[in-house]
Amino acid sequence: MLASTDEGARPRAQPFLKWAGGKSAIADAILQRLPKDVRDRTYREPFLGGGAVFFRLQPERAVLSDALADLVTTYEVVQTRVEVLIKRLEKLKETHSEEQFYAVRERFNAQRDADRIDRAAWLVYLNKTCFNGLFRTNAKGEFNVPVGSYKNPGIVNPAEMRVASAVLAEAEIRNAPFDHLLDVAEAGDVIYLDPPYVPLTRTSSFSGYHEGVFTLDDQARLAKVFRELDARGCLLALSNSDTPAVRELYAGFDLAPILAPRAISSKASTRGEVSELLVRNLGRYPG
Secondary structure, three states: OEOOOOOOOOOOOOOOOOOOOOOHHHHHHHHOOOEOOHHHOEEEEOOOOOOHHHHHHOOOEEEEEEOOHHHHHHHHHHHHOHHHHHHHHHHHHHOOOHHHHHHHHHHHHHOOOOOHHHHHHHHHHHHHHEHHHOOOEOOOOOEOOOEOOOOOOOOOOHHHHHHHHHHHOOOEEEEOOHHHHHHHOOOOOEEEEOOOOOOOOOOOOOHHHOOOOOOHHHHHHHHHHHHHHHHHOOEEEEEEEOOHHHHHHOOOOEEEEEEEEEOOOOOHHHOEEEEEEEEEOHHHOOO
16 A cells, blocks of 8 residues: 555645755655555655655654765754744845855855854755755865856745744754665665666766765665665665666666656756656565
8 A cells, every 4th residue: 555645734844945856846646656654654765855755744753864964964953943044044035145155155165164053054045046956066075056047036934944843853864875774774664765866868967966976886886775675674665767777776676657847957948847767665565
C-alpha cells in the first residue's frame, strides 16, 4: 500500500529555500508512491536540499541530513532561532541592492567562522536573490552565482518560515554524507534519496551545488548503498533522471517515471516537462 496525501490537522508547510531539482511540483506524486504508513515510521532524507518532500509529508520521526554544512546550519537556525533569523532577513530585504548582494556574497565566502545566525541569513538572502535560485560553489567551495534580475525578490515570508520552524521542531538534523546511512539506518525505516541528478546532456549538469561535483562514480557508490540498504530491509525511494545510466545502476528495482517541470534551465525556451525516475524496492513495501 502507498501513502495517501490527506491533510488532517497538519499545517501546510513550504520550503523556505529555492533549490536545484526541488520537488515541490511533484511532492504529491512521490508521496503517493511511498508506503502508506510512512508517517508512522522513521523517515530519513539524506539529500535534504529544499526539503519539499519532508515538508509535504511531515512524518512523526524524521532524520534529515545533507553534506553541505551551511545548509544544515540554516535548517538548525530555522528550527531553533527562527524569530532572530526573520529579523535579520527583513533588514537585508529593506536594503537589498546589487551592491549589497555582492557584499553579502563576499562575507559569506570569507567569514566562514561567522555567527551561525549570520551565515544562515546570508545563505537564505543569497538563495533568494541570486540568478535562478541556484546554490553553486566553485572548486574552492566559494558561492559564485551572480545576482538575479528580480524587481522585488521574496527574501523572507515570516508566516511561512514560522510554519517551517514548527514542522522542523521535532526533526533530527545532521551534517553528514549519504553513506552515513549504513551506520544508522534500520530495517523498516523509510528513506527518500534525492541526489544531484545524472545529467541528461553534457551541458545540463547542476551537480556542483553540493560542495563539489557529484560524479558518475558517486552515483555508482550511491547505487551500491541503495542495494545494501535494501538488503537490510529499509523501504527505499530515490529520484534521479530517466537515463540509460540510471536505469542500469538500479536494474532489478521498480522504476516509476514521473513527469516533472524542468525549471532550472537558464533559458525559458528550453524549460518544460521532463521524465524523472522514482526508484523503489517495492518488494519491501508492506501490503
